[in-house]
Amino acid sequence: MLLAALLLIAMILILVSVLSVSDNLIQIEAKKRGIDTQRKNMSIFPRFSDMFGKPAPDFADPSKFHHLSQGHDIKLTGAATGPRVKGMAARYAVKPTDWRGIAPIPKMVVSEGDDVKAGDVLFYDKMNPDIKFVAPVSGEVVEVRRGAKRAITHVIILADKNQTHKQHDIINVDKASREEIVDYLKESGAWTLIDQRPFNVLADPTVVPENIFISTFSTGPLAPDLAASAEGRGADIQEAVDTLAKLTKGKVYLGLDGRGTPPPAALTSVTGAEVHYFSGKHPAGNVGVQIHHMSPIKNNTVVWTMTLDGLLTLGRLMNAGVYDTTRTVAIAGAQFLEPTLVETHMGASLDDLTKGNISSEGTTRLILGDVLSGKTAGKDDFISKDTNLVTSIKEGDEYELFGWLLPIKPRPSISRTMPGFLMPGHEYEANTNTHGEKRAFVVTGQYEKMLPMDIYPQHLLKAIMAGDIERMEGLGINELAEEDLALAEFACTSKMPLQEILRDGLDMMREQG
Amino acid sequence: MGLLSFLQKIEPDKKKSPFLHTLYDGFFTFAYAPNATTKSGVHLRDGMDLKRTMVMVVLAMQLCYVFGTYNTGHQHFVAAGQYLGFLEGFHLKLVHGLIKMIPIFVVTHVVGLGIEFWFAAKKGHAIEEGFLVSGALIPLIMPPDIPLWILGVSVAFAVILGKEAFGGTGMNIWNVALLARVFVFFAYPTSISGDEVWVSGFEKIGAEAATAMNVVAGNYADYGWAHGLFNTLFGWMDIATFQHMTPMVDGYSGATPMALASKGGWEAVTSTFSTSQMFWGTIPGSVGETSKPFILIGAGILLATGIASWRIMLSMFIGAAVMAMMLNGWGATPFMEVPWQYQFYMGSFFFAMAFMATDPVTATSTNTGKWIYGLLIGMIGMLIRVINPAYPEGWMLAILFLNTFAPLIDHYVLESNMKRRTKASSAVVGHSETAKEISHA
Numbered sequence: 044m045l046l047a048a049l050l051l052i053a054m055i056l057i058l059v060s061v062l063s064v065s066d067n068l069i070q071i072e073a074k075k076r077g078i079d080t081q082r083k084n085m086s087i088f089p090r091f092s093d094m095f096g097k098p099a100p101d102f103a104d105p106s107k108f109h110h111l112s113q114g115h116d117i118k119l120t121g122a123a124t125g126p127r128v129k130g131m132a133a134r135y136a137v138k139p140t141d142w143r144g145i146a147p148i149p150k151m152v153v154s155e156g157d158d159v160k161a162g163d164v165l166f167y168d169k170m171n172p173d174i175k176f177v178a179p180v181s182g183e184v185v186e187v188r189r190g191a192k193r194a195i196t197h198v199i200i201l202a203d204k205n206q207t208h209k210q211h212d213i214i215n216v217d218k219a220s221r222e223e224i225v226d227y228l229k230e231s232g233a234w235t236l237i238d239q240r241p242f243n244v245l246a247d248p249t250v251v252p253e254n255i256f257i258s259t260f261s262t263g264p265l266a267p268d269l270a271a272s273a274e275g276r277g278a279d280i281q282e283a284v285d286t287l288a289k290l291t292k293g294k295v296y297l298g299l300d301g302r303g304t305p306p307p308a309a310l311t312s313v314t315g316a317e318v319h320y321f322s323g324k325h326p327a328g329n330v331g332v333q334i335h336h337m338s339p340i341k342n343n344t345v346v347w348t349m350t351l352d353g354l355l356t357l358g359r360l361m362n363a364g365v366y367d368t369t370r371t372v373a374i375a376g377a378q379f380l381e382p383t384l385v386e387t388h389m390g391a392s393l394d395d396l397t398k399g400n401i402s403s404e405g406t407t408r409l410i411l412g413d414v415l416s417g418k419t420a421g422k423d424d425f426i427s428k429d430t431n432l433v434t435s436i437k438e439g440d441e442y443e444l445f446g447w448l449l450p451i452k453p454r455p456s457i458s459r460t461m462p463g464f465l466m467p468g469h470e471y472e473a474n475t476n477t478h479g480e481k482r483a484f485v486v487t488g489q490y491e492k493m494l495p496m497d498i499y500p501q502h503l504l505k506a507i508m509a510g511d512i513e514r515m516e517g518l519g520i521n522e523l524a525e526e527d528l529a530l531a532e533f534a535c536t537s538k539m540p541l542q543e544i545l546r547d548g549l550d551m552m553r554e555q556g
Numbered sequence: 557m558g559l560l561s562f563l564q565k566i567e568p569d570k571k572k573s574p575f576l577h578t579l580y581d582g583f584f585t586f587a588y589a590p591n592a593t594t595k596s597g598v599h600l601r602d603g604m605d606l607k608r609t610m611v612m613v614v615l616a617m618q619l620c621y622v623f624g625t626y627n628t629g630h631q632h633f634v635a636a637g638q639y640l641g642f643l644e645g646f647h648l649k650l651v652h653g654l655i656k657m658i659p660i661f662v663v664t665h666v667v668g669l670g671i672e673f674w675f676a677a678k679k680g681h682a683i684e685e686g687f688l689v690s691g692a693l694i695p696l697i698m699p700p701d702i703p704l705w706i707l708g709v710s711v712a713f714a715v716i717l718g719k720e721a722f723g724g725t726g727m728n729i730w731n732v733a734l735l736a737r738v739f740v741f742f743a744y745p746t747s748i749s750g751d752e753v754w755v756s757g758f759e760k761i762g763a764e765a766a767t768a769m770n771v772v773a774g775n776y777a778d779y780g781w782a783h784g785l786f787n788t789l790f791g792w793m794d795i796a797t798f799q800h801m802t803p804m805v806d807g808y809s810g811a812t813p814m815a816l817a818s819k820g821g822w823e824a825v826t827s828t829f830s831t832s833q834m835f836w837g838t839i840p841g842s843v844g845e846t847s848k849p850f851i852l853i854g855a856g857i858l859l860a861t862g863i864a865s866w867r868i869m870l871s872m873f874i875g876a877a878v879m880a881m882m883l884n885g886w887g888a889t890p891f892m893e894v895p896w897q898y899q900f901y902m903g904s905f906f907f908a909m910a911f912m913a914t915d916p917v918t919a920t921s922t923n924t925g926k927w928i929y930g931l932l933i934g935m936i937g938m939l940i941r942v943i944n945p946a947y948p949e950g951w952m953l954a955i956l957f958l959n960t961f962a963p964l965i966d967h968y969v970l971e972s973n974m975k976r977r978t979k980a981s982s983a984v985v986g987h988s989e990t991a992k993e994i995s996h997a
Contacts, residue, residue, distance in 0.1 A: 117600065264600070342978065414600040436600065439593055442560055446589025447607045454603035460612050460861045461603055475593040479605020480585065480682055483726030486609060487921035488865065499922060502970055517974030525597075532598045536609055537726070542597040 062087065102305040103320035109301075109336045111323030111495035115530060117264040117455050119414070120470045121435070123373035123382040127271075130385035132395035135180045136188075136197040136425035137165055142235065144244035146170055147194035157184045162209035162232060162366035165198050174248065177232030179368040179389040181207045197425060200390075208365040216285050216361060224289050233360050235428070236353035240331070240346050241521035242553050252347040254293035254338050259310055259351045260300035260321075262328035263413035265434055267373035267384060269351050270299075270306045277309035279358025284316045286361050291347070298333035323495065331527040335496045340522045350429050352389075372426060374400065377472045378407040378435035393424050396433065406438040408475055415529035416542065439476025447479060454478065457493070457534045482537040490531035490541075498522065500531055504541060507548030512555055520548050560588060575677040582673065582683035606725075609863060610688040616857040617911060619850035620696055621657075624843035628700040629653035631840045632757045636777055637805040642838055648796060653700075655782045656756050657843065660695045663704045667711040668694070675720045686725030686732070686917075687715065693733035693911060696844025697904075697952075699748055700756035702740070706747055710739040730959045731918045734952050741952070749947050751811040754840035758804055775804035812841050813902040814941070818948035821890025822898055834901040845904035855910035864914035867923060868930040872909050875934020876900075883942050891942050903941065908933075908951035918959040922969040929965055933958045 066087050099108035139149050145168040152164045159165065159182065164175045180202045188197035211231050214223065225248055228234040237246035246252075260269050273280060287295045294317050299306045301320030311318065319337050321327045330348045340346055349357070352370055359367045368389035375382045379400050387396065393409060401407050410417035411430045418427070426433065443451070455471045456463055463469060490500035498519040506514040525542040532541035563584055568576040586607070594601060629649030630642060639645030668691050676683045694711060714736035719728040740748045747753060759778035766773035779787075779798050787797040813834055816824040829839055837847025845851070858864035880896030887893045900906070913919065913933050920929040933954045940950025 408599065410599055415598050417599065419599070434599075440591045442591045443589040444559070444587065447605055448611060450603055455600065456603040458602065458604035458608075458862065460608060460863070463603075473600050475599050475601075476589070477592045477594055477601045478589065478603045479601070479607065480590060480592070482606045482684060483724070485606060485686075485726045485917055487916045487919070488923055488926075491923065497973065497976070499970060499973060501921060502966075514974075517977060518970065519973075519977055529598055533600055534602050534604075536602070536604050536606055538601060538605065540597050 097322065099320065100301055100303075100305070100322075102311065103299075103301050104318075107317070107319045109319060109321050109323075109333075111321065111327045111332065111336070113492050113495040114262075114324035114326055115457050115493060115534065116262065116324045117414070117473075117530075117533070118468070118470045119264050119377065119434075119436075119455070120472045121375050121377040121379055121382045122265050122470075123267060123375040123384050125384065127371055127384045127386045130383075130387045130391075130396060131202065132387055132391035134185070134199055134201055134392040134395065134425070135178075135182070135388060135390040136199045136392070137176055137179065137390055138197055138425060138427060139166070139176070139195050141428045142176075142245045143242070147192070149176070149195060151187065151195070151198075153184050153198075155184055155187060158182070159184060159200065160207045160209045161368070162211070164232070166195070171248070173226070173229045174234050174245070175230055175232050176235055177209075177366055179366075199425070202388075208367070211360065211364040211366075213361070213364045216282065216289060219289070221289055224286060228286075228357075231360055232366055233353075233357050236349060236356060238348045240334070240340055240348060240524065242549050243348075243524040244553070246347050247345075250345050252291045252293070253340075253344045254296060254334075255287045255291045255347045255349065256296045256298065256330050256334050256337070257349045257351060257354055258298040258328055258330040258333050259306065260298070260328045261413075261431070262323075262325035263415060263432070264325070265373065265375040265413060266328070266432055267371065267375070269371075269431060270310060272355065272369075272371045273309045273351060274307045275309065276355055276358065277312065279355055279362055280309055281313055281315075281358070282361045283354045283358035284313055286357060287347075287349070288315050293338070296333075296337045298328075298330065298337070300328070302327075326493075326527060326530055327495065329527050331522065331524050332495055335498075335522055342516055342521060350431075352429070352431060370426075370431060372396065372430060373432045374435075375432060376410075376435035378402045378405070378437055389428055390425050393420055393426060393433065394422050396426070397422070397435075401435060404437075406440070408436050408438055410434040410436065414473070415533055416526040437472070437474040439474030441476070443476075457489075477538055479536075479538050481539065484537055484539065486536045489534055489536065490528075493531040493534050494527065496522065496527070500528060500541070503548075504539070504544050507544050507551070510551065512552065515548055515552065520545070520552060523549075563587065574680065575674065578677035578683060579673055582676070585682065606685050607688075610685040612861055612863050613689045613858065613911070614692045616854035616863075617692060617696065617844065619853055620844040620847065620907070621692075623837060623847045623850050624696060624845075625653035625657045626650055627653070627838060627846060628656050628756055628843060630838060631700075631755045631810075632777075635755045635758065635775075635804050635808050635810060636802045637808075638799075638802065645796060647790065648798060651786045652757060652783070652798070655780075655786075656700045657695065659704055660698060660700075660702065660707060660843075663708050664694045664711050665691050667708045668715050671712060671715045671720065675724065679724075681724075684725035686719070686728075689915075690714070690719075690732040690736075694736050696907070697733060697737050697842050698740070699753040700843055701753055702747055703744075706740055706744050710736040710743075713739045726917055728917060729963075730956055731912055731915050734912060734956055734959075737952055738956060741947075751809050751815055753810075754812055754842075755810040771801065772803070777802040777804075810840055813839060814948040817894055817902060818891050818942075818945075822894040824890075825894075825898075825902065831898070831901055842904065845907040848901070848906055851906045851910055855906065858910060858914065864910065865916070865919065865926050865930075867926040868914050868919060868933075869909050871927045871930030872913055872934040872937075875931040876905060876938045877934070879935040879938035880942075883938070889942075891948070899938065899941075903949050904951055905937070908937070908955060912951065912955050913958075918962060920962045920965045920969075922966050925962070925965045925969045929958055929962055932961075 097110040099105040149166040150169050151166045159178045161178055161181045163178050165178050166176050178200055180200055182200045182202040185201045186199040190196040214227055239246040284295050297316050297318045299310055299318055299320050301322040321333055326332050356368055370389050372385050372387055374385055380402055381400055385396055409420050411420045411427050413432055414434055414436055453463055453471055455473050494500055503518040506518055525545055528541045528545050568580050570577045626649055629652035632652050633639045633645055668687050672687045714732045718730050718735040719732050722728045757778055758775040761773055761776055763773045779800055783798045790797045813825045813829055816828055833839055835848050839846050859866050880899045883892040884896050920926050937950040937954030940953055941948055
């Protein structure tokens with residue numbers, strides 16, 4: 044009896060070892076042939092996700108479909124739906140503070156009272172005089188607004204009724220060299236639409252990026268359907284992709300929405316770029332998360348990113364020679380009387396966009412971007428270069444009796460101690476209350492659930508707080524931007540300022556060079 | 557609102573009386589969620605905070621409190637040979653349990669919270685909620701007859717040296733509640749081990765005193781003024797009262813199933829207790845650890861709300877089961893031969909699993925680490941329980957042991973994550989050489 048049992052165990056052990064050795068041999072062979080075993084399953088065992096994972100939708104190539112199981116969708120009231128309305132604001136501004144990595148006082152080319160066309164140079168960075176920052180609309184420069192230490196915060200243009208554009212020469216992307224294209228982009232202002240990671244800064248024209256990534260959808264709270272503005276712009280997108288392909292030594296990657304209805308043909312039929320589909324909850328639409336699943340940023344490598352709006356502007360420039368910064372901005376959130384989708388231009392005045400639309404009930408906070416990683420803005424501010432959402436939310440500066448124990452008003456939460464988890468579709472009318480006080484890290488595993496990346500955020504944050512550069516690098520700080528940790532910050536039980544800590548760490552890394 | 561403005565009016569000055577202000581702040585934020593709004597970073601915060609997290613854990617152990625209190629009374633009367641049915645003498649058992657439990661609870665909190673408040677005032681931060689859970693756990697893991705001064709000293713030791721010395725809530729290395737217990741265990745072993753400590757309310761009367769009192773030497777029910785107070789009340793109500801000088805049943809040992817098993821294996825256990833008695837928890841032991849169903853309900857609450865880690869609970873169960881099976885296979889002593897599934901009927905495995913091992917501060921913080929951590933606690937705890945000749949239970953020591961090694965486990969998990977990243981980056985350097993040529997025309 045005992046002998047039989049031992050024999051059985053021995054047989055099983057031999058079988059398992061034979062299987063695992065052959066599996067390893069296959070993997071080694073695959074690596075030798077340069078097959079990426081991370082993404083293509085070369086094992087003889089099926090993967091867990093292959094058996095139980097979400098299947099790819101019909102329109103997506105299964106090998107380029109990523110379902111991300113971590114994350115959380117925050118549903119808020121006041122989503123902007125319906126048709127786009129044309130909303131030409133009276134004033135527009137270019138904000139030097141939108142670009143990280145340039146000097147706070149740029150060299151002005153125009154002065155108050157000058158007339159400019161859309162695409163005319165407004166200012167440039169003294170460190171990089173070739174990169175021109177240009178006007179989004181034509182009109183008269185009415186104000187150069189300065190902030191603390193005389194840093195220029197806004198260059199404000201009073202827009203003309205009839206817009207005129209500066210006409211650039213059209214270059215042939217196929218024939219032009221990389222340098223010619225770079226110079227052309229720097230001169231025309233389109234360079235300022237390219238960001239660089241790590242650190243999420245303005246792209247450095249002296250480096251050749253490993254890859255270039257564009258996320259074409261957003262999953263953040265109240266985010267509008269970005270891909271809608273791509274409809275009918277196939278030619279521009281193709282031209283922009285071809286241009287970018289010349290700038291990188293790797294590939295151009297497009298991250299498309301794989302959650303439901305197929306994205307517009309203008310995006311799906313792009314050639315010369317690797318198109319990947321993502322499904323899952325927020326932050327599946329963040330370009331940083333997508334990069335991690337398509338071709339992760341390695342230490343000592345640099346990648347560039349662009350927004351879909353930036354891609355459209357770039358394509359139009361290459362095709363027609365004009366710098367067209369048309370943007371669709373969602374005016375959304377509970378404090379707006381009528382949430383709308385406005386078609387306007389980069390840098391439009393917030394006051395013009397929201398006039399007469401803000402509820403007088405309570406105090407309203409206006410946010411450029413979403414509630415997770417957007418910036419608070421005053422009414423006399425202007426939308427930023429990448430803004431496609433203006434959120435309004437009520438200030439929560441009220442005491443609440445036993446608010447922590449018996450919350451009266453429903454509030455968004457990832458915790459299953461709140462009844463909200465039983466109603467996943469409920470839209471919340473949230474406010475800015477912190478719902479608790481700051482504490483030391485206590486709960487573990489919470490951030491990992493909010494970040495679909497192979498990163499340990501809490502340990503990374505501790506490494507940043509300790510100033511341990513090597514550990515920060517090892518734990519993947521180079522793969523992150525603030526927006527990627529924003530959801531974890533929302534969920535944090537200890538109310539830690541995750542994005543602030545991460546930015547400290549990124550700045551520390553950047554200073555180290 | 558009236559209450560709010562009243563509370564705001566009585567706010568003590570922070571500079572003049574920092575201790576009072578800390579106290580005030582603690583109670584004010586308990587009553588009212590503060591009006592602070594988000595300043596940098598996110599504009600919206602989750603409704604969950606540390607207070608709510610901690611209170612959920614405390615709520616999850618309330619059934620253990622109710623049952624533990626009553627069982628303290630029940631065990632007392634079983635030892636006296638009275639009201640052997642569980643619900644017989646209900647009022648007496650409940651009152652005796654409360655008389656034992658309330659002082660333990662009060663002393664734990666007065667000492668523990670007092671130290672917390674003092675440190676908070678001294679360091680100038682808000683009172684942190686960590687002791688809410690530790691303070692609720694400590695009474696449940698103490699024998700019902702623990703001398704209150706020993707309890708006070710152990711709580712002070714755990715909070716000062718185990719927690720505040722490391723920087724307070726979230727910084728401690730060892731589980732605070734277990735540290736209090738392990739202090740008693742090593743400093744005053746007679747009050748927490750052996751057969752006699754698990755049944756409360758008896759006093760030994762020596763031969764000399766016995767002759768003077770004209771009774772046989774032995775253990776007699778020891779009722780104090782509180783019992784007397786209730787006797788008066790029960791007298792008015794014309795129901796059964798506490799009988800002074802009730803002797804303990806002849807030959808009653810008060811041994812727990814664990815003690816029996818370590819001496820005579822499963823047979824010795826079943827000759828005294830039935831499996832359903834052990835399952836429901838009508839047995840002597842530490843206050844909160846005896847009743848398996850109520851602990852499992854608490855564990856269920858923690859799992860359903862996602863507060864405790866299911867990874868730790870599951871892997872700890874697997875580890876303990878595997879180790880028990882291995883010991884079954886070895887079978888050198890009667891205790892090792894106890895069928896592995898019956899090991900879970902005895903002792904405080906489930907309480908340790910649900911409330912002790914899952915403490916997020918002292919456990920490992922990576923998900924992979926949690927599997928290893930739980931598995932090792934399960935295995936080592938079961939090993940200590942069965943092998944240790946002096947004290948037949950191992951969870952306290954196993955958890956504290958793994959608390960010590962949790963940072964090391966995390967270290968290796970993080971190292972492998974870091975190694976994966978650096979390896980991948982060196983692989984890409986080779987890859988980029990073959991990457992497509994850039995057209996430098």
